[in-house]
Amino acid sequence: MELKEKNLSSSLEENVINLRTAMSDSADLTVKQGRVGQVRIAIVFCEGMASTGTMADLIFRPLNGVGNEKAFSPGELFDTLSRDVIIAAEQKQSQTYGELCHDIMSGFTSILIDGLEKALSVGVQGYAARSVQEPVTHSNVRGSRDGFIEVIRTNISLVRRRMKSPNLVFKMMQLGEMSDTDVCMCYIKGVADKKLVKAVEEKLKSVPLNMILECGYIQPFLESPGDAVFSEIGTTERPDVFTSKLYEGKIGILVDGTPFGLYLPKLFMENFSAVDDYTGRPAFAAMIRLIRYAAIIIATVTSGLYVALANFNPELFPESLLLNLATSIQVTPYSLLAECLIIHVFYEVMREAGLRIPSNIGHAVSIVGGLVIGDIVVSAGLVGAPIVLIVAVTAITGFVVPDLYDSIAVLRMIYIIVGGIWGLFGITVLSALIIFKLCSQENYGVPHTAPLAPFSLSSMRDFVLRRSWRTLAKRDYHVQELKGVTITKGDEKGI
Numbered sequence: 001m002e003l004k005e006k007n008l009s010s011s012l013e014e015n016v017i018n019l020r021t022a023m024s025d026s027a028d029l030t031v032k033q034g035r036v037g038q039v040r041i042a043i044v045f046c047e048g049m050a051s052t053g054t055m056a057d058l059i060f061r062p063l064n065g066v067g068n069e070k071a072f073s074p075g076e077l078f079d080t081l082s083r084d085v086i087i088a089a090e091q092k093q094s095q096t097y098g099e100l101c102h103d104i105m106s107g108f109t110s111i112l113i114d115g116l117e118k119a120l121s122v123g124v125q126g127y128a129a130r131s132v133q134e135p136v137t138h139s140n141v142r143g144s145r146d147g148f149i150e151v152i153r154t155n156i157s158l159v160r161r162r163m164k165s166p167n168l169v170f171k172m173m174q175l176g177e178m179s180d181t182d183v184c185m186c187y188i189k190g191v192a193d194k195k196l197v198k199a200v201e202e203k204l205k206s207v208p209l210n211m212i213l214e215c216g217y218i219q220p221f222l223e224s225p226g227d228a229v230f231s232e233i234g235t236t237e238r239p240d241v242f243t244s245k246l247y248e249g250k251i252g253i254l255v256d257g258t259p260f261g262l263y264l265p266k267l268f269m270e271n272f273s274a275v276d277d278y279t280g281r282p283a284f285a286a287m288i289r290l291i292r293y294a295a296i297i298i299a300t301v302t303s304g305l306y307v308a309l310a311n312f313n314p315e316l317f318p319e320s321l322l323l324n325l326a327t328s329i330q331v332t333p334y335s336l337l338a339e340c341l342i343i344h345v346f347y348e349v350m351r352e353a354g355l356r357i358p359s360n361i362g363h364a365v366s367i368v369g370g371l372v373i374g375d376i377v378v379s380a381g382l383v384g385a386p387i388v389l390i391v392a393v394t395a396i397t398g399f400v401v402p403d404l405y406d407s408i409a410v411l412r413m414i415y416i417i418v419g420g421i422w423g424l425f426g427i428t429v430l431s432a433l434i435i436f437k438l439c440s441q442e443n444y445g446v447p448h449t450a451p452l453a454p455f456s457l458s459s460m461r462d463f464v465l466r467r468s469w470r471t472l473a474k475r476d477y478h479v480q481e482l483k484g485v486t487i488t489k490g491d492e493k494g495i
Contacts, residue, residue, distance in 0.1 A: 051126020090123025304415025
């Protein structure tokens with residue numbers, strides 16, 4: 001049996017020695033020994049994880065006030081401390097060395113009592129954390145300005161503040177044998193499907209990773225195997241979006257150490273919705289959504305379509321434009337396919353450099369990139385001006401839906417290669433394969449392209465076009481409707 005699985009001993013010296021051994025005598029492990037009455041105790045905590053001010057108010061001062069006038073037995077002292085002396089929001093008992101180590105490394109301060117085979121752990125967390133700030137990846141015009149941070153308890157409170165329902169359930173678990181990361185599964189009792197909750201919980205507990213530092217570590221284990229292009233798991237930095245997904249009957253997952261929350265199952269249509277769609281006028285929201293659909297098609301297909309037309313069907317261009325295209329192609333040393341690939345790869349290199357470079361010198365990338373792509377490469381005759389225009393158009397439209405940018409970047413390269421080799425025939429076949437793949441995807445029984453395929457008229461009220469709140473308020477929408485399961489209040493299918 002490993003040391004972490006062993007129960008605590010009744011000997012204080014043995015517990016301290018085994019605790020140091022279990023934590024490899026780490027430098028941040030602090031052990032303070034003393035006496036309360038005639039009973040020897042040890043206070044253990046991790047330096048930097050516990051607040052010394054809170055520890056003094058909740059632990060040291062109450063212990064000093066217990067007094068020596070009464071001779072406590074170890075059990076009586078434990079009961080007195082846990083029930084009458086120490087009053088804290090988080091307080092629990094540790095029975096094994098593994099539980100004790102986890103509590104200490106989570107910011108708890110534990111009290112070991114000589115002659116007792118258990119420890120009293122008090123929550124006095126005080127580790128450094130970033131304050132709640134405006135989301136970076138999902139900005140908005142109207143709506144809240146607070147976003148998730150790296151502390152899971154704070155993220156839970158941001159969700160609870162928006163839904164003060166007793167049916168909102170947070171189920172905490174620890175994943176990762178080495179990291180022992182706190183992971184919280186969130187759902188609404190009576191709304192989330194019982195089978196869905198059970199399936200997600202089983203998948204989370206079976207994640208075979210030793211180290212979990214970000215929600216992206218566990219995301220592949222929640223998706224269907226083989227779906228490498230479009231993700232079936234949604235990510236958001238906004239508590240209001242996260243809460244709205246829970247209300248739709250979905251499962252939310254929060255991971256300690258990351259400012260993003262996961263929700264599932266995710267529909268493909270949800271990529272084109274934004275918070276401002278629900279705060280503005282329905283007509284404007286509908287127009288913007290249609291623009292987003294068009295932007296994604298332009299960002300994905302335009303480069304490959306240009307290469308296919310220029311190589312195989314140049315007669316489809318207007319005559320005035322065709323002459324300009326022919327001139328630009330003749331003066332460049334590379335084939336149109338190689339030219340398009342080179343300029344797109346160079347753009348991705350610049351984007352990656354601008355993303356990773358320190359912010360105080362980040363402007364250098366934009367200046368150099370603008371000069372190189374915008375002027376020098378065209379003037380030197382390395383690439384044609386039409387390619388530069390296409391890169392600019394696809395780059396701008398690709399950021400209209402940021403959640404799909406990774407998929408768009410990969411598909412864009414594939415479209416360029418297919419269009420340069422097989423022309424319009426290859427573009428058509430590839431588009432059909434992508435549509436077939438999208439329509440065949442499903443996650444936990446919910447089709448990824450629902451409610452468009454399979455078509456559901458009642459669920460279309462808030463996907464392609466957004467109806468007014470007067471219409472949306474007449475009936476609640478739940479994701480179970482898309483797989484033929486309708487959840488109502490008090491239904492036995494909800495939990």
